[in-house]
Amino acid sequence: MNRIQKKLKENKKLLSIYFTAGYPNLEDTVPIIQELEKEGVDFIEIGLPFSDPLADGPTIQESSTRALRNGMTTSVLFEQLKDIRKKVDIPLILMGYFNPVLQYGVEAFCKKCQEIGIDGLILPDLPLAEYQREYRPIFENYGLINIFLITPQTSDQRIRQIDQASNGFVYMVSSASTTGAQSGFGSIQEKYFERIAKMQLIHPLVVGFGISDQATFEVATKYAQGAIIGSAFIKMLDKEGKDGIVPFIRSIKTASQK
Amino acid sequence: MNYNVDPSGYYGQYGGAFIPEMLYPNVEELRQNYLQITSEESFKNDFHQLLKDYVGRPTPLYFAKRFSEKYNTKVYLKREDLCHTGAHKVNNTIGQILLAKRLGKTRIIAETGAGQHGVATATVCALMGLECIVYMGEVDIKRQAPNVARMKMLGAKVVPAKSGSRTLKDATNEAIRDWINHPVDTHYIIGSVVGPHPYPDMVARFQSVISEEVKKQLLEKEQRENPDYVVACVGGGSNAAGIYYHYLNQPEVGIIAVEAAGKGIYTGESAATSVLGRTGIIHGSKTLLMQTPDGQITEPYSISAGLDYPGVGPMHANLYTSGRGEFISITDDEAMQAGLELSQLEGIIPAIESSHALAIFKERKFQEKEVIVINLSGRGDKDLNTYIDYFNL
Numbered sequence: 194m195n196r197i198q199k200k201l202k203e204n205k206k207l208l209s210i211y212f213t214a215g216y217p218n219l220e221d222t223v224p225i226i227q228e229l230e231k232e233g234v235d236f237i238e239i240g241l242p243f244s245d246p247l248a249d250g251p252t253i254q255e256s257s258t259r260a261l262r263n264g265m266t267t268s269v270l271f272e273q274l275k276d277i278r279k280k281v282d283i284p285l286i287l288m289g290y291f292n293p294v295l296q297y298g299v300e301a302f303c304k305k306c307q308e309i310g311i312d313g314l315i316l317p318d319l320p321l322a323e324y325q326r327e328y329r330p331i332f333e334n335y336g337l338i339n340i341f342l343i344t345p346q347t348s349d350q351r352i353r354q355i356d357q358a359s360n361g362f363v364y365m366v367s368s369a370s371t372t373g374a375q376s377g378f379g380s381i382q383e384k385y386f387e388r389i390a391k392m393q394l395i396h397p398l399v400v401g402f403g404i405s406d407q408a409t410f411e412v413a414t415k416y417a418q419g420a421i422i423g424s425a426f427i428k429m430l431d432k433e434g435k436d437g438i439v440p441f442i443r444s445i446k447t448a449s450q451k
Numbered sequence: 452m453n454y455n456v457d458p459s460g461y462y463g464q465y466g467g468a469f470i471p472e473m474l475y476p477n478v479e480e481l482r483q484n485y486l487q488i489t490s491e492e493s494f495k496n497d498f499h500q501l502l503k504d505y506v507g508r509p510t511p512l513y514f515a516k517r518f519s520e521k522y523n524t525k526v527y528l529k530r531e532d533l534c535h536t537g538a539h540k541v542n543n544t545i546g547q548i549l550l551a552k553r554l555g556k557t558r559i560i561a562e563t564g565a566g567q568h569g570v571a572t573a574t575v576c577a578l579m580g581l582e583c584i585v586y587m588g589e590v591d592i593k594r595q596a597p598n599v600a601r602m603k604m605l606g607a608k609v610v611p612a613k614s615g616s617r618t619l620k621d622a623t624n625e626a627i628r629d630w631i632n633h634p635v636d637t638h639y640i641i642g643s644v645v646g647p648h649p650y651p652d653m654v655a656r657f658q659s660v661i662s663e664e665v666k667k668q669l670l671e672k673e674q675r676e677n678p679d680y681v682v683a684c685v686g687g688g689s690n691a692a693g694i695y696y697h698y699l700n701q702p703e704v705g706i707i708a709v710e711a712a713g714k715g716i717y718t719g720e721s722a723a724t725s726v727l728g729r730t731g732i733i734h735g736s737k738t739l740l741m742q743t744p745d746g747q748i749t750e751p752y753s754i755s756a757g758l759d760y761p762g763v764g765p766m767h768a769n770l771y772t773s774g775r776g777e778f779i780s781i782t783d784d785e786a787m788q789a790g791l792e793l794s795q796l797e798g799i800i801p802a803i804e805s806s807h808a809l810a811i812f813k814e815r816k817f818q819e820k821e822v823i824v825i826n827l828s829g830r831g832d833k834d835l836n837t838y839i840d841y842f843n844l
Contacts, residue, residue, distance in 0.1 A: 244615065244747040245733070247627045248471040254614050266745040291469055292732040296746030317471040318732065326459070326467075342472035346634050351475070366473060369634045 196284035197312045197338050197361045200236055201397050207235040207419030208410065208445060209399065210426050211288060213256040214239050214273070215265030217430055222273045223280070224435060230283040232442040238315060238421065241270060241289030248317050250373035252424040256431075267297045271305050278310035286340065288315040299328055303335040313338035313361055321358055340364050342401075345385045349392065356394040363396050365389060365417060367403040373424030375403045378412045386416035407445050454699040454766070454775055456655075460648025463773060465765035468647035470735040473631040477639070478735075480554065482649045488553050489546070489656065501545050502660060505578070506535045508542075510661075512668035512824070517796040518809075524817040527678070528827045529665055529694060532801065538829030539658060539690045540571035544640055546657030548575040551638035558582045558637040562626040564591055564619030565756030566598025567829065568642030573607035583607040586625040588618035591756065598833060616750045619760055623734050643687025644764035647735030651692075651764050658693025665824055666697055673822055680705040680817070683826040684807040685778075686722070686758035688767045690828035695770075705777065707815070708767060709808045711753035712780035722751035723780040724763045725771045733762040739771065754783035754837065755803040757829070785810040787841050790831065802829030803837060 200207065210229050214222045222239065229237055242257035242265050249257070277285070287306065294302045294316065306314070314337055319328070321341060332339050338361035343352050346369060356363055367382055368375060382403075389398060398417035404410055405425035413420035422445065429437045460466050460482075470478055488494055502508040510530045519526045531539035544561075551559060559581050563569030569585040576583035585602055589611040592599055602609050615621040623641075630639045644651040644658075666676040681698055683691035685708045698704040713721035721727060724739050731740035733748060741749045741761040753759040763771075770776030781789075790806035793799055801809060805828045817823060831838065838844060 245620065245624055247624045247734070248473060248631065250628070251614070258615070261747060268745070290732070292740075292742070292748070293746035295731060296729070296742065296744065318469045318735065320468065320470060320472060320475060323467055323469055344473050344475075344634075346476040347472060348476075369473060370632050371473075371628045374632065 195312045195336060195338060197236060200284050201362060201418065206414040207399065209236045209238060209419055209421040210234050211238040211240055211421055211423035212426055212430065213242055213253065213260050214270045215242065215260035215263045216256045217434065219263040219265060221435065222270065223277065226277065226281055228435065228438045230281045232439060233446065234283065234442060235419065236284035236286065238286045238288040241267060241287055241293055243290040243293060246290060248371055250371040250424065252373040252427050256427045267293050271309065274309050284312045286313040286315055287311055291316050291319040300331050303331050303337055306337055307335040313340055315340045315364065317342055321355060325358065342366050345369055352392065356396055359396045361396065362399045363394060365398045365400045367400055370402060372402055376405065378403065378409055383412065390416040407447065410445050452773065454770065456652040462765045462769035465738045465768040466648055466651060467737050468735055469732045469737060470647045477630060477634055478647050484554065485550065485649050485653050488550055494549060497549055498546055502542065506541055506545065507533060508660065509664045510534060512665055512672065514672065515797050518793065521796065522812040523819050525822045527822065527824045529661060529824055531661065531690060531826060531828045532830035536571050536574050537832060538567050538802065539661065539693060540568045540642060541574065542660055542693065543642065543654050543657040543689060544571040544575045547640045548579050552579060554638065556636060556638035558633065559640055560584045560626050560629050560637055561640045561642060562586050562619065562622040563642065564622065565833065566595040567757060567833065570598055570601045572640050573602040573605035576607060577605045584629065585609050586612050586622040588612045588622045590617045595756065618750065620748060627734065643689040644692040644766055645687040645734055645736055645762060651736065651766055654689055655692035655696055655766060658689050659696035661693035661826065662695065662697040665694065677701060677704050678824045679821040680707055680823045682707040682709065682808050682811065682823060684709045684758060684804045684828065685763060685767055686760045686804065688764040690826050692764060692766055694824065694826040706770060706775060707811065708770065708776050708778045709811055710778060710780045711755055711758035711807055712782045713752040715782055716780055720752035722753040722759045724761065725778045726780060736765050738762050738765045739768040755786065755807065757804040758807065779811050779815060781807040781810040785813065790838065791842065800831035801827055802831050803834045805829055
């Protein structure tokens with residue numbers, strides 16, 4: 194059982210943070226991970242920046258552009274993370290677009306992830322069919338959990354398919370949108386969360402897109418085991434830098450988890 | 452070997468649908484319906500009626516006598532420049548808008564680089580009374596003011612793409628993001644044989660009317676359906692897909708693809724994807740792609756705004772890799788000279804994109820009796836400012 198699977202067995206609401214590697218500064222990747230672990234975040238998505246992030250809204254686009262300008266590349270990230278398992282034990286997921294992985298070489302990429310101690314991958318533009326057509330055995334061979342997305346438009350039948358093909362959690366995108374597009378959840382989202390929760394999937398649900406504060410975190414985790422904050426965390430980093438991490442995480446976690 | 456798309460959406464090793472789950476229902480709806488809808492009699496009737504009465508098809512296949520004499524071979528021009536709106540682009544937008552209507556869509560989005568596809572989309576939206584939003588790079592909006600005005604006059608909303616390099620690829624990203632945010636009522640009219648399956652095949656089928664006509668016209672003029680070569684410029688590659696389509700699996704017909712070398716292939720300012728690209732993913736398709744060693748997509752350059760796409764349609768990537776197609780790169784200068792030459796030999800001012808295809812005769816020699824059909828994909832009106840600046844007219 195890898196760290197993600199172990200974490201999902203814990204009987205608590207899980208808070209996850211997404212941030213773009215190499216942002217705001219190239220060398221911030223590891224200190225941010227350490228700080229998040231210290232503050233009791235449950236798992237982390239490290240964003241591998243891409244020039245053309247078509248599922249992302251302006252906040253993550255901008256952080257990716259700046260990270261690339263700072264000199265972030267796949268090799269630089271692997272170099273930064275090479276001793277990460279001497280420093281933290283928190284589950285780590287790499288999230289990015291498929292092209293940089295393809296250029297590194299899918300097998301070489303997965304091998305490197307295993308060496309470093311990365312637990313899983315989220316590659317939104319590597320959908321189920323393409324994954325199963327060519328890449329599944331490679332991911333599995335290196336013990337990587339691959340996480341698929343579902344959206345309000347995903348049919349029940351496809352959700353079951355995705356659930357079957359998963360080995361960690363199912364990433365429930367909160368609305369039909371790019372990242373960082375909305376503020377707050379309405380009754381439409383709650384109904385959708387409830388509908389999916391009632392499906393009793395094999396794998397736990399983790400909600401992403403649109404979680405920005407304690408209120409949205411609470412709503413999401415009423416129906417799902419965890420929730421992921423991305424754009425709101427990056428906006429905070431942009432404004433306050435690393436000093437803002439502690440108050441930000443505490444503002445989400447008050448009442449809910451302590 | 453079959454050079455059409457296979458049932459899983461691939462051309463050899465290229466193609467597929469590398470799309471985020473948010474787009475899956477939209478693309479899947481198209482994939483499940485496009486073949487059935489477009490093969491219905493009523494669809495075919497509407498499509499061909501509009502191509503005839505509205506676009507002005509069939510476009511002539513013109514024997515370019517003086518041009519042929521100069522290069523001592525037989526050159527025919529397929530006159531797509533005579534289509535309504537000035538280029539082949541409208542063949543595809545007519546097809547897609549009819550499809551969108553049958554799928555019950557009420558809102559149309561599109562990307563555009565030079566503005567030709569944007570104009571062709573705005574045109575058919577006006578024709579059908581559908582809302583039209585065109586994404587265009589902020590940089591291109593400044594460069595292509597007349598086409599922006601055309602789209603506005605046709606009732607479209609032109610939205611500047613402000614991300615990345617603010618050109619065609621970023622306009623495409625923005626259109627895709629719009630589609631993610633409007634999954635139910637919106638159809639995305641992609642302008643070339645790019646994007647996730649079924650787009651490359653769907654657009655190629657709508658453009659295939661070009662080679663369908665060539666077959667009939669050539670039979671009349673040369674008593675043969677098949678030329679020795681079909682030639683087209685390739686950016687994303689929709690006009691090329693159209694003129695190759697009915698010849699793809701006929702090995703006796705040579706396929707020549709002409710890419711933009713810009714200021715020279717290795718100058719760093721080029722759009723010669725077959726030479727400079729490696730297999731990668733762009734806009735949901737696995738294809739040849741210009742990128743950094745790390746897999747970041749790079750910005751191509753060509754004097755012609757219609758050819759500066761960092762990828763190429765998966766059909767063409769497969770034609771290149773398999774050796775079925777012969778790929779030639781033409782520089783800005785060579786293309787501009789060829790445009791001037793055609794103007795003065797035949798009285799036809801071509802779009803700079805098409806001028807690239809006309810420029811191959813300087814280096815690529817043909818036999819006297821060989822029949823070469825060039826797709827003259829667009830007219831040069833939109834490029835007049837570039838011609839004026841270049842030749843000090």
